[in-house]
Amino acid sequence: MMALIIAAREFRTLFVSPLAWAVLGVMQLILGFMFLTQLDYYLMLQPRIAGMEDAPGVTDMIIVPLFGNTGVLMLLVTPLLTMRLIAEERRNRTLSLLFSAPVSINEIILGKFFGVFAFLLVMVALIALMPLSLLLGGGLDFGKLAACLLAMALLLGSFASIGLYISAHSAQPTVAAVATFGALLGLWIIDWSGKSDDKSGGVLQELSLLHHYENLLRGLVSTTDLAYFFLVIFAFIVLSVHSLDNDRLQK
Amino acid sequence: MKINARTHLEIRLQNLAFLCLFLTITGLLGWLSTRYVAEFDWTAGNRNTLSEASRKVVDLLDSPVNITVFAREEKVLRDRIKDQLERYQRYNKSVTCRFINPDTQPTQVREQGITVDGELLLEYHGHSEKVQEANESGITNALQRLLQGGERRLVFLEGHGERSPRNKGDADMGQFGDEMTRKGITASTLNLAQTPAIPENTSALVLASPRVRLMSGEVRLIQDYLNKGGNLLWLQDAGDAHGLEPLLQQFGLKLLPGVIVDPSAQLFGINDPTFVMVTEYPPHPAMRGFSIMTLFPMASALETSGKTDFQPTPILSTLRHAWTETGSLKETKLQFDADKGERQGPLVIGFALARARPASQANNAGSTAENTAPPQEQRIAVIGDGDFLANSYLGEGGNLNLGVNLVNWLTQDDRFINIPPLTATDRALNLSPIASIAIAIVFLILLPLLFFVSGAVIWFKRRKR
Numbered sequence: 001m002m003a004l005i006i007a008a009r010e011f012r013t014l015f016v017s018p019l020a021w022a023v024l025g026v027m028q029l030i031l032g033f034m035f036l037t038q039l040d041y042y043l044m045l046q047p048r049i050a051g052m053e054d055a056p057g058v059t060d061m062i063i064v065p066l067f068g069n070t071g072v073l074m075l076l077v078t079p080l081l082t083m084r085l086i087a088e089e090r091r092n093r094t095l096s097l098l099f100s101a102p103v104s105i106n107e108i109i110l111g112k113f114f115g116v117f118a119f120l121l122v123m124v125a126l127i128a129l130m131p132l133s134l135l136l137g138g139g140l141d142f143g144k145l146a147a148c149l150l151a152m153a154l155l156l157g158s159f160a161s162i163g164l165y166i167s168a169h170s171a172q173p174t175v176a177a178v179a180t181f182g183a184l185l186g187l188w189i190i191d192w193s194g195k196s197d198d199k200s201g202g203v204l205q206e207l208s209l210l211h212h213y214e215n216l217l218r219g220l221v222s223t224t225d226l227a228y229f230f231l232v233i234f235a236f237i238v239l240s241v242h243s244l245d246n247d248r249l250q251k
Numbered sequence: 252m253k254i255n256a257r258t259h260l261e262i263r264l265q266n267l268a269f270l271c272l273f274l275t276i277t278g279l280l281g282w283l284s285t286r287y288v289a290e291f292d293w294t295a296g297n298r299n300t301l302s303e304a305s306r307k308v309v310d311l312l313d314s315p316v317n318i319t320v321f322a323r324e325e326k327v328l329r330d331r332i333k334d335q336l337e338r339y340q341r342y343n344k345s346v347t348c349r350f351i352n353p354d355t356q357p358t359q360v361r362e363q364g365i366t367v368d369g370e371l372l373l374e375y376h377g378h379s380e381k382v383q384e385a386n387e388s389g390i391t392n393a394l395q396r397l398l399q400g401g402e403r404r405l406v407f408l409e410g411h412g413e414r415s416p417r418n419k420g421d422a423d424m425g426q427f428g429d430e431m432t433r434k435g436i437t438a439s440t441l442n443l444a445q446t447p448a449i450p451e452n453t454s455a456l457v458l459a460s461p462r463v464r465l466m467s468g469e470v471r472l473i474q475d476y477l478n479k480g481g482n483l484l485w486l487q488d489a490g491d492a493h494g495l496e497p498l499l500q501q502f503g504l505k506l507l508p509g510v511i512v513d514p515s516a517q518l519f520g521i522n523d524p525t526f527v528m529v530t531e532y533p534p535h536p537a538m539r540g541f542s543i544m545t546l547f548p549m550a551s552a553l554e555t556s557g558k559t560d561f562q563p564t565p566i567l568s569t570l571r572h573a574w575t576e577t578g579s580l581k582e583t584k585l586q587f588d589a590d591k592g593e594r595q596g597p598l599v600i601g602f603a604l605a606r607a608r609p610a611s612q613a614n615n616a617g618s619t620a621e622n623t624a625p626p627q628e629q630r631i632a633v634i635g636d637g638d639f640l641a642n643s644y645l646g647e648g649g650n651l652n653l654g655v656n657l658v659n660w661l662t663q664d665d666r667f668i669n670i671p672p673l674t675a676t677d678r679a680l681n682l683s684p685i686a687s688i689a690i691a692i693v694f695l696i697l698l699p700l701l702f703f704v705s706g707a708v709i710w711f712k713r714r715k716r
Contacts, residue, residue: 016713021706025699032694039690046680054386057675126698133690137682141675143293206285218334219294227284235277242269249254249262 002103006111011118014081020119023077028126034069035130038062059141063131064217067148070127071155071213074120075184078156081119082163083177085112086244087170099248109241113164120156124149144219151216154229158209159184161236168240168247184209290341295676301338304668305391309343311398312375318348319372320385321356321365328369332385339390364430364651373397378435388670389540395668396659403436403454403662405484408473410442411493412462414486414637421643424459427654436658443469454662455482455630458495460637465494473498480608480629482661486637489551502604503559504633507552509575511598511635512585524585525549527636528648529567529600537603537632537660538566543649550636551575552598560606561631567601574598603660604631630661 014020042061049055089095098108131145163180170176191208205211209232212225292299301309318336322328329350339346353360353368363372364381371382373393380393407416407424416428416438431438441449449456449472456476465473474497477483485498489510492499499506512524527547532538545567552575555563573596574587587593605628634657639650682690 016709018706018710021702021709025702025706028694028702029699032699035694036691039687042680043682046678050678054672054674055678057677058680059677060675130694133693134680134682136686136690138680139677141295141677143295147293206281218299220290220292220299222288222290224284224288228281231277231281231284235273238273242266242273246262246266 003107003110003114006103006108007114007118010085010112010115014115014119019080023080024123024126027073027077027123030073031066031070031127031130035062035066038065039134057141058134058138059131059144062134063140063145063148066127066130067152067217068214070152071210072188074123074156074159075188076181078120078159079163079177079180079184081116082160082167082180083173084167085116085164086168086240087173087176090171091173095247105241105245105248109164109168109237109244113160113237113240116160116164117157120160121153124152124156127152141219147216147219147221150221151213151225154216154226154233155209155213158229158232158236161233161240162187165236165240165243168243296673298673298675299338301342302387302670302673304670305339305387306342308391308394308398308668309339309346312343312345312394314376315345315347316394316397317374318346319374320348320350320369321353321360321363321372322350322369323354324352332369332371335385335387335390338387363433379433386672388668388672391668391670392540396663399663402452404450404452405431405436405438405455405457405658405662406450406453407438407440407457407459408443408461409440410444411465414459414641415440416457416459419642422638422641424640424642424645426642426645427640427651430651430655431658434655436662443472447472449473449476449481453481455484455658458483458485458487459640460486460488461493461495462488463493467494470494470497474501477501477629477631482629483631484657484661485631485633486640487551487553487633487635488637489549489635500557501559502561502602502631502633503555503557503563504553504602505556506635507554507575507594507598509551509577509593510580511547511550511552511569511573511596511600512576512580513569513573513596514585515570515572521546523548525580527569527573527600529569531568533564533566533568535564535566535603537656539656541649541652541656543652545639545649545653546644546647547600547636548638548644550600550638552594552600553602553633553635554599555602559604561604562606563602563604565599565601566603566632567634568597568599571596600636601632601634604633605629632657632661 039062042058045061086095089098099105128145128149131140134140162183163176166180166183167173167176170179187207187209189208189210191205191211206228212228215222215225320329320332320336322332333348336346336348340348351359353365359365363379365372367383369383369385371385371390371393373380373382373390375394375397378397380397382389382393405416407413409415414422414424416424416431417440419425428438436454443449447468453476456473458473473483473495477498485495487495487506492506510525511527513527514524515528517524525548527550529545529547532541547567550569552569575594575598576585577591577593578585578588587595589595608627608629638644639647640654645651645654
């Protein structure tokens with residue numbers, strides 16, 4: 001229960017800071033532009049692919065690229081949102097206050113995580129508005145859209161949980177932001193070196209966020225991809241709890 | 252709790268143990284998740300899943316199918332092929348695939364006769380099939396052909412100056428014979444003067460442009476073979492039928508005198524007017540899925556005449572500008588001359604003939620080869636040209652594919668599995684001008700502005716406090 005209260009407080013804190021609004025505004029501007037260019041491109045291409053037998057549809061041509069781009073953008077943005085979670089408490093010396101409060105560390109971490117995750121879900125909802133606006137002029141492949149939204153939510157959950165873990169380790173929010181960005185980008189591109197057809201690439205590929213994200217974007221929901229994201233989220237939450245707990249004992 | 256140096260060490264060790272254990276367990280779970288997989292296709296029309304027809308074919312596979320993809324290192328091309336193949340791999344784990352860059356393996360490319368970037372080579376039980384366009388219809392039908400594999404034997408008649416399936420001479424058919432071997436088809440030769448019988452298990456007899464008159468005894472043996480329901484591929488060059496006239500009569504066909512000349516071929520940079528192009532094919536089982544241009548040097552025209560119990564279908568026809576030239580080809584200016592009995596195009600170069608298989612042979616065929624599914628009808632192809640399969644012209648246009656198609660039609664059950672491509676359901680998008688302007692305004696101006704203004708207002712309020 002305490003976790004929910006902390007989450008709610010965290011969520012509100014985000015919205016009273018201009019940072020969150022700026023992030024929302026900038027993201028909307030960029031994604032809106034990307035969406036419109038993609039839409040324009042499709043409208044231009046439409047008469048040409050009308051005769052093709054296995055032509056892609058609106059969802060394949062507009063929405064999947066939009067979600068692909070959003071993934072990259074969020075790679076840059078999420079560290080800004082997660083950097084202050086624990087690091088700022090530590091810098092402002094309020095962490096000891098939090099420790100002494102009648103809340104378990106589990107609850108603190110879960111609260112912090114869900115606070116940021118709720119904000120990220122608001123962003124997912126905003127992004128979802130764009131595909132839905134296309135219903136004004138045609139149909140959508142709702143199954144695929146659902147898979148895309150699920151993929152985005154899971155990806156942002158993983159981003160948040162990794163950001164939280166790094167924030168729990170650092171005393172400076174900016175350091176946390178840079179480190180998180182590095183870690184996320186590393187996990188994103190880890191399979192670039194491995195060729196898709198040889199065996200050694202297999203393990204790196206399984207570790208790559210991008211690989212699993214793109215699999216889900218195809219509309220093919222596999223338990224492997226779901227398990228990967230859940231394991232990443234869960235593992236980094238547990239590790240955050242563990243490192244904070246350790247912090248409390250050792251100092 | 253009192254904490255001293257000793258407890259610090261203990262806590263540290265404890266941490267290390269926890270970390271090791273936790274990461275191991277997480278890794279293990281991750282590994283398990285790649286071993287036991289359930290997949291759900293959420294797309295409309297299940298576009299990521301193999302169609303029912305393909306699944307039926309894949310179910311029949313009893314040993315691994317190795318697919319080699321010859322594609323350059325281009326992400327777009329490779330991803331498209333991989334996407335297709337993964338649908339098979341997800342359904343049946345025994346389908347394996349590997350990518351080869353044709354630029355780095357020129358020998359293999361030459362040996363396998365790969366011609367197109369992105370060509371697939373499917374291998375199953377030592378037989379192989381090639382697919383040039385990696386779509387579901389092509390791959391599934393190739394698998395189907397591999398499944399029917401079995402023993403297929405082509406018997407080439409020899410002893411009359413025929414083109415040989417082994418020799419590498421310009422006029423011989425060595426390359427075509429190699430291609431047959433790669434497909435698991437045995438190509439053997441038969442000299443009726445030495446062995447006066449056509450083997451029982453012959454899938455199709457090939458008469459590859461005899462240049463010497465056949466003896467009447469030999470013709471009778473061939474006729475016996477045909478009467479028992481044997482299949483025949485007959486390549487007849489321009490000129491004399493060399494004693495095979497009784498066969499023409501039986502098929503209800505007539506060889507027109509002269510060589511076909513086609514001046515329109517010159518438009519395509521071919522200087523020799525005796526090269527005839529065929530660009531369109533009728534919807535016949537032997538020509539299914541075939542649309543590449545083919546080239547026939549020194550071809551002769553055929554036409555139907557008289558009664559026959561076969562059903563002849565013209566499968567190869569020239570363009571309208573072609574005619575049969577009976578005069579000398581050496582003349583500088585070739586002209587159509589109706590007085591000399593020359594015939595104006597379109598002329599038929601190839602006929603496919605079919606009739607219901609005589610009852611005695613139908614049973615026999617079933618018992619000799621259990622694996623093969625021989626056609627339920629007797630099939631004969633008569634082509635007024637032999638050069639198109641000769642070594643020097645096999646590479647022109649779609650000549651090789653045409654030969655393969657003909658052999659497949661003659662020797663195999665040709666149930667073609669028609670798989671309509673999966674189409675996205677959401678292709679129509681008709682935004683009215685107002686709607687598109689509204690979308691642009693809302694997402695590009697209104698929403699960002701709303702966020703920026705709220706942020707500014709909040710920042711301003713907090714500063715005042």
